[in-house]
Amino acid sequence: MTFPVVGMVGGGQLARMTHEAGIPLGIRFKILSDTPQDSAAQVVSDVVIGDYRDLETLRAFARGCDVITFDHEHVPIAHLRVLEADGIPVRPGPDALVHAADKGVMRARLDEIGAPSPRHRIVSDPADAAAFAEEVGGFPVILKTVRGGYDGKGVWFVRTQADAEAPFKAGVPVLAEEKVDYVRELAANIVRSPHGQAVSYPVVESIQVDGVCDTVIAPAPNLSEALAGEAQALALRIAKELDVTGHLAVELFETTDGRILVNELAMRPHNSGHWTQDGAITSQFANHVRAVLDLPLGDPRPRARWTVMANVLGGDYPDMYAAYLHCMAHDPQLKIHMYGKDVKQGRKVGHVNTYGDDLDDVLERARHAAGYLRGSITE
DSSP, rough: OOOOEEEEEEOOOHHHHHHHHHHGGGGGEEEEEEEEEEGGGGOHHHHHHEOOTTTTHHHHHHHHEEEEEEESSSSHHHHHHHHHHHOOSSSOOOOHHHHHHHHHHHHHHHHHOOOOOOOOEEEHHHHHHHHHHTTSSOOOEEEEEEOOOOTTTEEEEEEEGGGGGGGGGGGEEEEEEOOEEEEEEEEEEEEEOOTSSSEEOOOEEEEEEETTEEEEEEEEETTHHHHHHHHHHHHHHHHHHTTEEEEEEEEEEEETTTTEEEEEESSSSSSTTTTTHHHHHOOOOHHHHHHTTTOOOOOBSSSSSSEEEEEOOOHHHHOOOGGGGHHHHOOOOOOOEOOOOOTTTOOOEEEEEESSSSSSHHHHHHHHHHHHHSSSSOO
């Protein structure tokens, strides 16, 4: 029997963990990585080093793959259309992926399907950004470059017209959005297969620090059943309308007046779904593999009452391995996931998962472990 080869563009931690999920299934992986030191390139046997922005590199990489998928949204959409013309299944396809790659396209399409969003429009210069601010009740507003941003990069909190100059230096269109008065950020994670089967994970709370995801709580505490159901139904509808294949994360604002608004879309495994590795019957990574191969999807239900994921960021303590002794002895149930990255200040180098019946305890255990690994907690 010949098992399929999944080609994943991008060699980061998402590719590393997706490859891990395919190992028990006997699925072979091929990675297009920027460097041999990237997270996935360290553990996948079939690695091509090259530039995903070069069409011929992509075409050569795709040969011998049964399907192409991604650990980021930055591959030129036109290149993906060429791969499809070459007969290579691309999942998610370019017509879907463009909505994650270009925030302007995303907002326009969400408007078309009636998905709730913050007020927004493309702005041409700082004066136009100031005009938009007047339209939505005044500064502050949010400005985003439509392409290339992640983890808070490419996003500006703008209080005056003078503050609005920096986004326009990137040379790409700028999207202006109203500053939403929100209680917290949520994420609805779903997985959809080519034949239309879809599963939905519990809606989670995502806690951001300096624009970077710090902690995810699954399920979101004190979220009404009605609003959770609305968020899941919205994510499933977006996946269907945009014809998404694979994992879709819909990042949401829960507003002070009880609504949900779409913030961002990601069409790949996502930080808000890392808790599923240890907290769900079938992880986001395993279901993404199943989806891109059009296999039946696995059960997304949680294994425990609460699961908490805390990101491990680089700090002033480079020898994280030395901290394992304390962390593992302190909490034998702790699950540590490291990415093989060099430790740099503020860089995501891993995450930890904890689970149990007492949310306060589960939260404390996750934050203690992440802090001790970083070096910000020493006892």
